[in-house]
Each structure stands twice: as structure tokens, then as C-alpha cells.
Amino acid sequence: MPKLTIQDLQRMREQAKQTMNLRSQNARAKVTVHMGTCGISSGAREVMAALLAEIEGSGTTDVMVTTAGCAGLCSREPMATVELLGEAPVKYVDLTPAKMRKLFHLHVLGKKVVVEYALAVGSETTA
Amino acid sequence: MAYRTHVMACTGTGCVASGSFEVSRALEQEIAKAGLSSEVQVVRTGCQGFCAEGPIVVVQPDGVFYCGVKVKDAPLIAQEHLLKGRPVKRLMYTPPKEKAPVPALRDIPFFAKQQLLVLRNRGLIDPERIEDYVAVGGYTALAKALTEMTPAQIIEEIKRSGLRGRGGGGFPAGVKWETCAHAAKERGEEPVVICNADEGDPGAFMDRSIIECDPHAVIEGMIIGARAVGCREGFIYIRHEYPIARERLEKALAQCREYGLLGRNILGTDMRFDIRIVQGAGAFVCGESTALMASLEGKVGEPRAKYIHTVEYGYKNRPSNLNNVETWANVPLIVNRGAKWFGSMGTGDVSENPWNGSSGTKVFSLVGKINNTGLVEVPMGLTLREIIFDIGGGIPKGRRFKAVQTGGPSGGCLPDSLLDMPVDFDELTKVGSMMGSGGMIVMDDANCMVDVARHFIKFLQEESCGKCVPCREGLRQMGNILNRICAGEGQEGDIQLLEELADTVVNISLCALGGSAPNPVLSTIKYFRPEYEAHIKDHKCPGGQCKNLVTFWIDPAKCNGCLRCKKDCPQDCIRGELKQPHSIDLVACIKCGSCEDVCNQDAVVVR
Numbered sequence: 123m124p125k126l127t128i129q130d131l132q133r134m135r136e137q138a139k140q141t142m143n144l145r146s147q148n149a150r151a152k153v154t155v156h157m158g159t160c161g162i163s164s165g166a167r168e169v170m171a172a173l174l175a176e177i178e179g180s181g182t183t184d185v186m187v188t189t190a191g192c193a194g195l196c197s198r199e200p201m202a203t204v205e206l207l208g209e210a211p212v213k214y215v216d217l218t219p220a221k222m223r224k225l226f227h228l229h230v231l232g233k234k235v236v237v238e239y240a241l242a243v244g245s246e247t248t249a
Numbered sequence: 250m251a252y253r254t255h256v257m258a259c260t261g262t263g264c265v266a267s268g269s270f271e272v273s274r275a276l277e278q279e280i281a282k283a284g285l286s287s288e289v290q291v292v293r294t295g296c297q298g299f300c301a302e303g304p305i306v307v308v309q310p311d312g313v314f315y316c317g318v319k320v321k322d323a324p325l326i327a328q329e330h331l332l333k334g335r336p337v338k339r340l341m342y343t344p345p346k347e348k349a350p351v352p353a354l355r356d357i358p359f360f361a362k363q364q365l366l367v368l369r370n371r372g373l374i375d376p377e378r379i380e381d382y383v384a385v386g387g388y389t390a391l392a393k394a395l396t397e398m399t400p401a402q403i404i405e406e407i408k409r410s411g412l413r414g415r416g417g418g419g420f421p422a423g424v425k426w427e428t429c430a431h432a433a434k435e436r437g438e439e440p441v442v443i444c445n446a447d448e449g450d451p452g453a454f455m456d457r458s459i460i461e462c463d464p465h466a467v468i469e470g471m472i473i474g475a476r477a478v479g480c481r482e483g484f485i486y487i488r489h490e491y492p493i494a495r496e497r498l499e500k501a502l503a504q505c506r507e508y509g510l511l512g513r514n515i516l517g518t519d520m521r522f523d524i525r526i527v528q529g530a531g532a533f534v535c536g537e538s539t540a541l542m543a544s545l546e547g548k549v550g551e552p553r554a555k556y557i558h559t560v561e562y563g564y565k566n567r568p569s570n571l572n573n574v575e576t577w578a579n580v581p582l583i584v585n586r587g588a589k590w591f592g593s594m595g596t597g598d599v600s601e602n603p604w605n606g607s608s609g610t611k612v613f614s615l616v617g618k619i620n621n622t623g624l625v626e627v628p629m630g631l632t633l634r635e636i637i638f639d640i641g642g643g644i645p646k647g648r649r650f651k652a653v654q655t656g657g658p659s660g661g662c663l664p665d666s667l668l669d670m671p672v673d674f675d676e677l678t679k680v681g682s683m684m685g686s687g688g689m690i691v692m693d694d695a696n697c698m699v700d701v702a703r704h705f706i707k708f709l710q711e712e713s714c715g716k717c718v719p720c721r722e723g724l725r726q727m728g729n730i731l732n733r734i735c736a737g738e739g740q741e742g743d744i745q746l747l748e749e750l751a752d753t754v755v756n757i758s759l760c761a762l763g764g765s766a767p768n769p770v771l772s773t774i775k776y777f778r779p780e781y782e783a784h785i786k787d788h789k790c791p792g793g794q795c796k797n798l799v800t801f802w803i804d805p806a807k808c809n810g811c812l813r814c815k816k817d818c819p820q821d822c823i824r825g826e827l828k829q830p831h832s833i834d835l836v837a838c839i840k841c842g843s844c845e846d847v848c849n850q851d852a853v854v855v856r
Contacts, residue, residue, distance in 0.1 A: 125509025127517040128392045131383055138384030144255055145309045145373050157333045167284075170253070174288060178251040186310040187253040189334030 139183045149186035151230050154203040158192025165218065166200040172219035173202075176226045185230055198241065204229050215241040252290040254331060256280075257372050259305040261296025261461050262454070262493055263623075268320065269304035275320040276306070279327035289331050295462020295497075297372040299359055301622035302342060307372060312353045315340040345620055345642055359621050362640050364594070366610045367578045368626045371462040376497050379504040382465040388510060390581035394473045395518050403477040403584065404430060410588035411599025411608035412580075416445055416536070416573030417656065417685040418761070419674035421603035422580075425560050425570065430478045432561040432568040440480045440568035442471055444577055446487035446494070447541060449533040450657030451708065453688035455612040456574035458624050460487075460494040463578065464501035468524065470572075470580035472515065475522045478570050483524040486541055488531045498526055533712035537760050538563070538571050540714065551716045552760035573686065575612055595629035596673045607673035611684070615641045617691040618648065627672075634668040637691060648693040651792075652777070656685025658705040659765035661772030662698060681772045683765065697792030698777040699784055703731035705769040713762065720763030723754035727770060737797040739785035744774060793855035796840040800856065803844075805830035807852035814844035814853065 126134075143149070155161070155170045170187070177185055193201050198215035202222065205211040212235050214225060225236045235243070258273035277291050297305050302316035306326070313336045315326065322340055329335045341350035342357055351357055365371065374381035382388070394403055408423025433440040444467060448456040460467060471483050487495055502524055505511040513521045527545055534540045535550040542564045544550035563569025583591045592599045597606015607629040613636065614624050620642030627636060633653060637643070644650050652662040655672070661682030663670075670676055674684050692701065710724040727750050730743050751767030758764050774781060783789045790798040803814075803823075810828040822838050825831030833844070845853040 125514070125517070128396065131388055131392060131516075134380060134383045135386065135389075138380060141252070141255075142373075142381075142384045143310075144252065145257070149310060154334070159333075162333075170288070174251055174253055188311050189332070191333055191335045 143183050144186070148184070150184040150207050152186045152188065152205045153226075153230060154188050154190045154205070156191065156193045156199065156201040156203070157189040158196070158199070160192055160196035161199040161201065164199040168219050169200045169202065169217045169222045172222045173226060176223050180226075180231065182231070195241070201241075206230075206233060210243050212243050213241045214239045252288060254289045254311070255309045256289060256291045256326075256331070257294050257297075257307040257309060258291055259295075259297045259303060259307075259372065260293040260493075261300070261303075261458055262491075263296060263300035264303035264305055265493065267303045269318075271320050272304050272306070272318050272323065275323035276326065279323045280331060282324075283327045283332045285327070285331055292375045293377070294372045294374065295370075295376045296458040296624055297462075298363075298368065298458070298624040298626075299342075299357075299621065300624065301620070305372075307354055308336075311336065314342055314351070314354045314357060316342045359623070359625075359640055359642065362635070363626050364610055364628050365626050366582055366594075367459055367466070367575055367612055368462065368624070369582075370466065371458070374463070376462055376464055377500050379465060379501065379508060382463070386585070387465050387581075388469055388516075390584040391469050391472055391476075391510070392516060394476055394584050395516055395520060398584070400430065400477045400479060403473060406588045407477070407580065407583060408588075408603060409600055410583045410591040411595075411597075411603040411606060412576065412583060412591065413603060413607060413674055414573060415575035415579070415611065415686065417683060419607070419684055422572055422576055423603060425572070426474065426477050428558070429560045429568045429570040433478060433480070436568075438567050439482070440478045440570060441564050442474045442478065442480060442483045443541070443545070443564065443569055443571040444471055444483070444485040445536065445538070445541060445571055445573045446485055446491070447529050447536040448488065448491075448574070448686060449531070449536045449712075450686055450688045452614060452616040452690050453657055453686050454614050455624065455687045457491050457494050458614075459574050459578050459612070460491070461497055464494075464497045465505075466578040466581060467498075467574055468501055468505060468511075470577035471524060472510065472522055473580050473584055474570055474572070474577065476520060478568070480570075481521050481523070483522065484545060484564070485524060485526045486529055486535070486545060487526060488529045488535075490531050495526060495528070502526070532714070533709075534714045534760070534762050537762055539760065541571070542569060551714045552762070554759055575687075579609060596671060596676075607675065611672070611687055613687045613689050615689050615691065617689075618644055618693040618696070619691040620645050629673045630671040632669050632671055633663065636672065636689070637668070641691070644691070644693050648695060650691070651694050651696055652692045652698065652701075652773075654682070654690040654692070654701070654705075654769065655688070656683040656765075656768075657688045658708050659683075659762070659768050660685050660688070661768045662692070662701065662776065663772070664776040666776075681775060682768065695792055695794070697735075697790050697794035698773040698780045699731065699734055699790075700792065700794045702769045702773045703728070703735055706731055706766070709762065709766040713766075717757075717759040717763065719754045720758040720760075720766065723750050723758075723763070724766055726750055727754070727767065731770070734781065734784045735790075735795045735797070737784070737788050737795070739781075741785065743785060744778070744781050748774065799840065800835055801833050801838055801840060801842075801844060802854045802856065803831050803833055804852045804854050805832075807850050809850055809852075811850075813847045813849070817843045817847050819843065 200217045306315040412422045413419040540550045540552040592608045595608040612626045715721045808830040815823040822834040
């Protein structure tokens with residue numbers, strides 16, 4: 123490792139920003155991939171992998187990815203929920219890696235709901 | 250591919266003792282088994298402070314907080330939470346008063362009320378990776394100090410921040426730095442900077458945790474200090490009982506040398522500086538500055554009279570800028586965010602005179618009879634009640650708070666009437682205690698204050714180096730009197746004799762060990778005098794601790810005749826049949842207390 127200069131410090135910090143944001147819980151958008159047994163068997167892992175690859179490829183630092191259990195609609199898996207800060211969550215159904223890539227660019231980055239893949243807006247009512 | 254989840258596993262000494270290294274390895278294996286190795290990373294962090302509930306594991310970015318995690322829980326966390334996104338409720342923290350588990354870190358009162366400056370990176374970075382420290386803004390303060398500030402400006406900034414020595418004395422760090430730089434210039438002698446990591450107070454582990462969770466913060470502070478006083482040589486004096494802390498420091502120093510943050514031409518400038526770790530053998534007195542420097546020089550660790558300060562003539566008679574771990578860790582923050590910001594936290598207005606208040610935060614280790622044993626960082630000026638009851642979660646087993654000892658073995662014991670007192674350097678000194686390095690030992694109504702004083706005097710008597718007479722002999726005599734009182738042989742006039750001896754030891758001992766050693770005796774006499782009198786005049790121990798003054802007795806109304814105490818009694822002196830009230834043969838009883846420990850009906854009475 124060569125000796126650092128002040129510019130190197132700055133560069134190292136920029137590079138690590140994505141990693142560190144993950145630990146600070148200040149995300150602008152949250153994508154939840156539903157990973158119940160039904161989701162996994164119908165390809166949720168591949169959808170997740172595609173999403174992670176897109177996030178890394180785009181250099182985005184403020185999108186948080188989490189997993190959740192079955193959303194209750196097993197026949198429409200793989201499902202994902204996209205929630206932009208301050209907006210209602212949108213549930214997407216019948217996803218594939220290609221659809222996930224598209225909705226990442228259009229919804230997560232472009233802030234436009236992809237109506238043709240979407241199931242519903244909003245959360246379920248809970249007691 | 251980028252990781253989507255970080256599993257932050259605490260590897261501070263507390264959690265390591267509860268098996269966290271094994272837990273983190275098991276998590277890695279289970280994550281690999283679930284095929285998640287490329288998505289989920291296990292990060293080993295320093296102490297996260299909640300030692301009572303360790304091993305601690307936090308899953309980010311979900312912010313889910315798991316406690317008491319065992320190796321056998323690893324498959325569950327990996328399969329349920331990490332793979333399927335179903336956080337494991339059973340492992341989440343449940344506060345003593347609530348019924349439902351609390352999943353998120355920021356919702357737990359223990360964490361919610363703290364303000365982290367020194368411990369800002371705890372649980373957030375891997376202390377063994379310099380890249381992690383740089384990623385959260387590490388070494389930017391050094392860059393600023395090297396390129397945008399003159400040494401005099403650095404000293405001025407530290408002075409105006411009001412930062413006072415966190416090792417216990419509370420001497421303004423900026424004033425010390427200025428004196429050091431001045432002495433060096435005047436005599437043309439090169440100074441040294443030293444970090445005091447010889448944390449010797451029983452029940453105190455602030456400095457160990459700071460080093461374990463963020464070693465680079467301490468190192469960065471020291472490099473800035475070296476720049477301010479103009480020196481090339483630094484030491485970290487650390488006790489050998491801190492193996493994990495030392496190892497992390499060694500790794501951090503090696504990384505700094507590799508990256509050019511230590512050595513010649515630091516960050517491409519003309520600054521040259523390096524740090525060496527020196528191990529102490531664990532003598533309490535070596536935390537005292539002159540004894541520490543004698544030990545650094547390879548001599549016997551004994552203090553000397555301080556009419557000449559070490560800041561002028563210290564290590565090898567060179568001007569020596571010695572600060573404690575926590576003080577050094579504050580330095581990068583002050584340089585980065587400014588004296589005004591730092592001074593705005595805490596008590597008093599320190600912008601003109603650092604003696605006017607206590608700025609910033611203080612790290613405390615909460616131990617003893619308290620629910621949330623652990624490490625907390627709070628702004629100066631919070632009250633004892635807020636620290637002990639809000640953050641600490643109060644006293645376990647429904648018992649009553651009796652006293653808190655602040656400042657380690659030579660601090661004072663403060664009663665409940667002082668619970669609403671703000672905690673800062675000057676307030677604590679006013680009531681006969683001290684800040685010390687930040688240990689807080691909480692005691693409940695089952696503690697005997699005379700016995701507590703006796704215990705600490707015994708510790709200090711053993712740790713006294715023996716160089717000066719008042720400390721060596723005075724503490725021994727005080728110990729003898731306290732032994733006598735606890736044995737029920739106290740005499741009329743013993744309290745006055747203790748006060749007289751204490752006065753002598755305080756006033757003519759050579760160093761601060763003797764100067765503060767009588768504090769536990771003086772403060773317990775001041776606030777708990779009736780307990781001393783009960784021992785001496787009535788031959789009674791209100792706390793039920795002094796064996797010669799108590800008897801064990803089984804309350805027949807409460808005893809359900811379970812035979813537990815009878816089975817455990819080493820003297821076979823408990824009589825009774827199944828489902829019949831038991832009784833103790835007082836002649837044979839050795840008052841070991843095992844019956845009280847095993848009784849689940851609270852039927853054993855000590856009086």
C-alpha cells in the first residue's frame with residue numbers, strides 16, 4: 123500500500139460510503155424482497171441478486187434492501203415492496219430479475235410507480 | 250457484489266467472555282450454508298455498551314437488536330432473519346418492565362438517552378480495519394490539523410473547547426498542551442506525548458472499550474497532540490490485562506505505518522511521528538503520572554513529589570504531554586467540529602476559561618446492583634438519577650437504591666439525597682467524591698457501607714506503593730479500625746480516629762493515590778454515619794453483611810418446607826421436614842448465606 127495523501131483519504135471515504143450507509147439507517151428508499159418459502163421457490167433469490175447487482179452497478183448509496191417473510195399472496199410470488207421516503211409503499215408481483223432491474227431504474231431511481239407490475243399501493247391494515 | 254446486510258457482532262471483552270467469537274464464527278458458517286455469503290457480511294465490532302445482555306448482535310440496516318445470542322441460535326438467525334426476513338423475536342431485548350420484545354436499537358431506552366461522541370463508532374465499524382475508520386471520517390481531523398492549522402491554533406482550539414482530562418483529575422487539556430509546548434521551546438528539548446491506558450479502577454472499563462471499539466480515534470488524537478507540541482515520539486502505556494485492546498492497538502499502529510499516517514512525511518507533509526506500546530504489569534499506582542513515567546523508563550513504578558510537573562520534566566526529564574485514552578479520543582472531534590460545538594455540550598461556559606465548567610460528554614461504566622450493567626456515554630451535567638434509573642434501568646430484584654460510588658476505589662459514596670445532582674467534575678468534588686475515570690458502582694439496601702469502605706481501603710492498602718509513610722501506614726491503620734468495626738469490636742471514638750487519620754493521609758501523601766484514598770471512608774461517615782454507630786454501639790449491621798453482627802433466621806410464615814436450603818447447608822445445621830417450616834441451628838451456623846441464596850420464598854431473614 124502506498125503512503126496516503128489527503129486526497130487519498132477523501133477518495134477512500136467516497137468509496138466506502140455505500141457500505142457505511144448500510145449501517146446508519148438513513149436510507150431514501152427501502153426495497154423489501156419477500157423471502158418466504160413460496161418466494162424463494164419461485165425465484166426470489168434471483169430477483170434479490172439482480173437488485174443487489176443493479177444497486178452496485180448504479181453506485182447508489184441511499185437504497186436499503188431488506189428481506190421479509192411471505193406477503194400472503196403466494197401465487198403471485200416473487201414479490202417486492204418499494205417504499206420511497208415519505209411515500210406509501212408499493213407492492214410488486216410476479217417479478218423476474220429483468221422486471222426487478224427495470225423497476226429499480228424506473229421507481230427506485232426515477233420515482234415513478236411501474237403500474238404494469240404493481241399490485242397495490244399502501245400497507246395492509248393492522249390492529 | 251455489494252452486501253445487502255451487515256451483521257454487527259460485538260467483540261468487546263465483555264461479549265468475548267460470553268462467547269461472542271464463537272457466535273460470530275457460527276454466524277459466518279450458517280450464512281455460508283444458507284448461500285448468503287455474498288449478500289450478508291459479519292462485522293466484528295468493539296463493545297456496544299450493553300454488556301449485561303451480551304453477546305450482542307445487531308442486524309443492519311434493519312436495526313434489529315439481538316442479545317444473549319448463543320452458538321445454537323446462529324442457524325435460526327441465518328435461516329429466519331437473514332434468508333427469509335423474519336426477525337427472531339425470542340432473541341430480541343425485552344426491557345425489565347415491558348412484556349413485548351423491542352426489536353430496534355434506537356427504541357431501547359438504554360441507547361436512546363445516550364449521546365455518543367467518544368463511542369461514536371461503537372458497533373458501527375470494524376476496529377481492525379483502518380478503511381472502516383476512514384469511511385466514517387477518520388483522519389480528516391489530522392488532515393485539517395496538518396494543512397489548515399498551526400500548532401498554536403490547535404492548542405487554542407483545544408483550550409477553548411474546555412476539554413478537561415478524562416482520567417480523573419479534570420485538568421484542562423489545552424492548558425497542559427500549552428505548558429508542554431512552552432517548556433519544550435524554552436529549553437530546546439523535544440517533548441513526548443503519552444497515552445495513559447493504565448485503567449486500574451476496579452469496575453471501570455471505559456478506556457478498554459474505547460480502544461477495543463475505535464483504536465484509530467485514540468491514535469489520531471495522539472498524532473494531532475504531537476503536532477501541537479512538536480514531537481516525534483509517543484507512547485501508549487497499557488496494562489497487560491487488556492490483551493484484546495493491545496492487539497487492536499498493535500494492528501492499528503501497523504496499518505498507520507503502512508498507510509503513512511505514522512513514520513516520516515505523514516500524509517505527505519514534513520511531519521514525523523511514531524507511537525510505541527509499553528505494557529504495564531497492572532499496578533494501580535502506575536496510573537498516576539509520575540509513577541507511570543518511572544515505569545516507562547524501566548524503573549520501579551513509584552510516584553515522586555509533583556512540585557515540578559511532568560508536563561515540564563516528565564519522561565526522561567523531557568516535557569511530557571500525558572492524557573488519558575478518552576481525552577485523546579475527543580481530540581479529533583474537537584479539531585473537526587470546533588471548540589464552540591464541543592463547549593455547547595455539558596455544563597458552564599468554558600469558552601473563556603476551561604475551569605468554568607465541564608464540556609462535552611463522559612463515558613461511565615455502570616456496575617454493581619444495577620439492571621443494565623454496561624458502558625454509557627452521556628453529556629456532562631446529566632443527573633445521577635437519569636444515569637442510574639433511566640439509562641441503567643434501576644436496581645434489580647425490587648430492592649432500594651442506597652448509594653453510588655463514583656470515581657473508582659478512591660471515590661466517594663453518594664446517598665439518594667444527592668441523586669438529582671448534576672454530574673460534572675466540580676459538582677462531584679464539592680460533595681466529597683470525584684469524577685475519577687468514570688466508574689459508577691451502584692449499591693442497594695443489602696450493602697453495608699462500613700463493609701464497602703473496608704473493602705476499598707483494603708484494595709488501596711494493597712495497591713499503595715509504600716514509598717511514603719502516611720499512605721502506607723495510614724491506610725493500614727484505617728484498615729485495622731474498619732476490620733475491628735465490622736467484626737463487632739468497634740470502640741467509642743473510632744469514627745473520630747478514622748477522620749483524624751484520613752485528614753493526615755489526604756494532606757501529606759506524596760501522590761493522588763494517598764491524597765484521595767480516604768474518600769470512601771470520609772464520604773460514608775458523612776452520609777451514612779448511623780450505620781457506623783449501629784456497628785459500634787448496637788453491634789448491628791443494617792445491611793446484613795458483617796457476619797459477626799448478624800444472625801440468619803427462617804421466617805416460618807414464608808417457608809414452604811422445600812428442603813433446598815437444608816440440602817445446600819455446608820454445616821448441616823438446618824432442621825425440618827418436607828412441607829414443614831425449617832429452622833437454623835444458630836450455634837452451628839457459620840453465616841455463609843447459602844440458604845439465603847437458594848431460597849425462592851424469601852424466607853431467610855438476616856438481621
